[in-house]
Amino acid sequence: MIAVTGATGTVGGHVARLLSTDHPTRLLGRSLSRLRALVPGADVVSADFADRRSLERALDGARALFAVTANPLEPAHDANLLAAARTAGVEHVVKLSALAVTDDRADDLITNWQRENEDRIRASGLAWTMLRPRSFMSNTLSWAGSIRAHNTVVTPQPQSRNASIDPRDIAEVAVLSLTGPGHEQQEYALTGPEAISPAEQCEHLSQVLARPLRCDEIPSSVPTPRGRSTIPNPSRRPCWKAPAARALEPSRAWTSPSTSFWGARPPRTGPGPQITRIASAELPGPSPEHIERGRTCCDGTPKW
Structure with a gap:
């Protein structure tokens, strides 16, 4: 089972739809009706980032997690999600981060929040993959x-x-990372062509x-x-x-060579x-x- 947060968002929605065609997929969120409409027939579970117990219940039995959080003013949400993943026995976390974390001069709220999230995941003891896209087309x-x-x-x-990237390309990298071997402890810089x-x-x-x-x-x-x-x-x-x-x-x-999708196809133009x-x-x-x-x-x- 692969769990997905942020499925009502731009990248998370693409990830949920791609995964659900070939893999057992569970969507976590507060609005079950929106999640059911997004991927009819998907396993949909109520969970709230502010409620760690609800996250633990929702992640029970999941092998991997696609982690998207949205509020830099609530870092406890990120901590709750990761703690729940560990308790529930999740083995691999694929995190949607941002390419700005690699820029030492970037000191804004969003970038610092993403850096803290990455550091927290690295220290968790779980397998992880960091997806670092440039801005979305x-x-x-x-x-x-x-x-x-x-x-x-x-x-x-x-x-x-700006070498913006199509969100569908980010989603395809996420699905490869969640379902294929060799992506653990990897950081992928993702840009358009x-x-x-x-x-x-x-x-x-x-x-x-x-x-x-x-x-x-x-x-x-x-x-x-x-x-x-x-x-x-x-x-x-x-x-x-x-x-x-x-x-x-x-x-x-700057354009990233890693957006070649490992030989699958070039990024969308x-x-x-x-x-x-x-x-x-x-x-x-x-x-x-x-x-x-x-x-x-x-x-x-x-x-x-």
């Missing part, structure tokens, strides 16, 4: 509202080039939608909507300034589902021809 979906309302993409550092800036993405999206779009910069002192939702306490929001200040560093454009969703579902009107052009960035060369 699907984050571009957050632009849909401002494009719909103002034909504008609003983003920090429009010229920052090439770097691209928000300004370039905006230009490509403009062609997909067949209308002009403007790319405006958010000052680093203003938290993004994601920052406001993740860090609700205004006194803690300065943690977002440090990543913004580092956004133009060349390291963000092209805008993937997020650009098609922005164009065809969340915004009115582009033709199928424009959407197809967008998949190859309108010039035959995949970019996202």
Whole structure:
């Protein structure tokens, strides 16, 4: 049995669906109806990160755990999950972390939280695998509202080039790590195949939608909507300034050789589902021809 937390999230949902086709899979969470709708027929168990006993019951009989937590202001959640895994007899933890943990200059709240999580898992005595992705390609979906309302993409550092990765690729690495041999005590840096800036993405999206779009910069002192939702306490929001200040560093454009999926296939290129969703579902009107052009960035060369 493989247990999955965070199954209602971006990566966790992909992991749950991939695992459930060939492996006994148990989904942990507070909303059983959402989990059942995500993977019909899956083993769904109620658990709360704040309640260690509920986690122990939910993990009983699980051999491996895909661990995703979401609140850096509640480190006890991470401690509870790991302690419950040990008590329940889990042998292997695959942790969704972040590539920023390898940057000594990264000292923001999110990165420090992920470092502490990794250290806690290493000290647990369990087998572990750390997945360290760069930012997700699907984050571009957050632009849909401002494009719909103002034909504008609003983003920090429009010229920052980032080797973003498709969340489906992260999920495939997670499933390989959970089900195959040789991934214990490994740290995998995961990126997309090439770097691209928000300004370039905006230009490509403009062609997909067949209308002009403007790319405006958010000052680093203003938290993004994601920052406001993740860090609700205004006194803690300065943690977002440090990543913004580092956004133009060349390291963000670095691409990882480990994303070759060990010979299975190269990482996904092209805008993937997020650009098609922005164009065809969340915004009115582009033709199928424009959407197809967008998949190859309108010039035959995949970019996202």
